[in-house]
Amino acid sequence: QNYVGLDNDKTPFFLSIVLNEDNSTCVPICRAILFKKTGAQKISLPIPQNKVLTVKQILSNFPNMDKVEKGPKEIFSPDIQKDLLLLEEQEGSVNFKFGVIYMKQGQTSDDEILSNEYGSYKFDQFLSLLGDKIKLKGWDKYRGGLDIKGDMTGKFSVYTIYEGHEIMFHVSTLLPYSRDNRQQVERKRHIGNDIVNIVYIETGESEQEQEAAHAQFNPTWIKSQFTRILYQKSKIVADEWSSE
Structure with missing residues (x-):
């Protein structure tokens, strides 16, 4: 899932989130990449049993992103999703x-x-x-x-x-x-x-x-x-x- 929003400086950012499972512990993992003008940041968060992390909660784990006023909006545009996928490949490869x-x-x-x-x-x-x-x-x-x-x-x-x-x-x-x-x-x-x-x-x-x-x-x-x-x-x- 991909999202777009504005940080506290009104600068646009993109957030990509993937949910999967840690092969060694079988614990659900949330992996997220935050794309900002200054570069990309990545985090991995274990998901507590029977808990659902909101997008805003995931975002708050990035530096200086815990006080973003409005939650980001999900992106449905195929072209933007395609571009973000290219960026994800580049960051994780x-x-x-x-x-x-x-x-x-x-x-x-x-x-x-x-x-x-x-x-x-x-x-x-x-x-x-x-x-x-x-x-x-x-x-x-x-x-x-x-x-x-x-x-x-x-x-x-x-x-x-x-x-x-x-x-x-x-x-x-x-x-x-x-x-x-x-x-x-x-x-x-x-x-x-x-x-x-x-x-x-x-x-x-x-x-x-x-x-x-x-x-x-x-x-x-x-x-x-x-x-x-x-x-x-x-x-x-x-x-x-x-x-x-």
């Missing part, structure tokens, strides 16, 4: 999904950046450093929230395994592109929910052009409530990574 965004020099909004239908030869080279290009349909390993049955999230993606962790990259130019939708909602749905995004900036060859592109880049161009780390990249040289 040892596997990871990262966004990779192709950007042309001079672009200054996420609408422009995510409307790049294709990348470039250099961008493809960069992707090959990150992992292997895989076909999504029929994929039987970690999928990172991507569709593996009907090509609904594109036909291909980039995947790798690093120190035992599976990583699926949400590549902007491999996600579905719409000529009629300037906001590229399907691309934003995945990339906007990634905590880490890598921004590849297509620039000229000169060092001055690359430095100018990095200096001009503004992280606020990538609008997301969940992205915490943005990496900029403009040339395939390992020691030239910079971060925002």
Whole structure:
């Protein structure tokens, strides 16, 4: 079950609750994840026999959430539930999904950046450093929230395994592109929910052009409530990574 509410600072939050049983003790357990602008918090609460925990009681176990005036409202929207499920997967998994965004020099909004239908030869080279290009349909390993049955999230993606962790990259130019939708909602749905995004900036060859592109880049161009780390990249040289 998923809920939305406002904290004491009138800042929106989401609460996801799952009831299951502890395998070792057979005691019912309430597991909850609180999503706030500052990040996600998780708790597990044993449920006393013949007791029912209210949503407000569960919420009160999170720091500074015990005095929320109004109880949160349950979410019934399938789209929001789907987005929260993606977040839950990301929070509870040892596997990871990262966004990779192709950007042309001079672009200054996420609408422009995510409307790049294709990348470039250099961008493809960069992707090959990150992992292997895989076909999504029929994929039987970690999928990172991507569709593996009907090509609904594109036909291909980039995947790798690093120190035992599976990583699926949400590549902007491999996600579905719409000529009629300037906001590229399907691309934003995945990339906007990634905590880490890598921004590849297509620039000229000169060092001055690359430095100018990095200096001009503004992280606020990538609008997301969940992205915490943005990496900029403009040339395939390992020691030239910079971060925002």
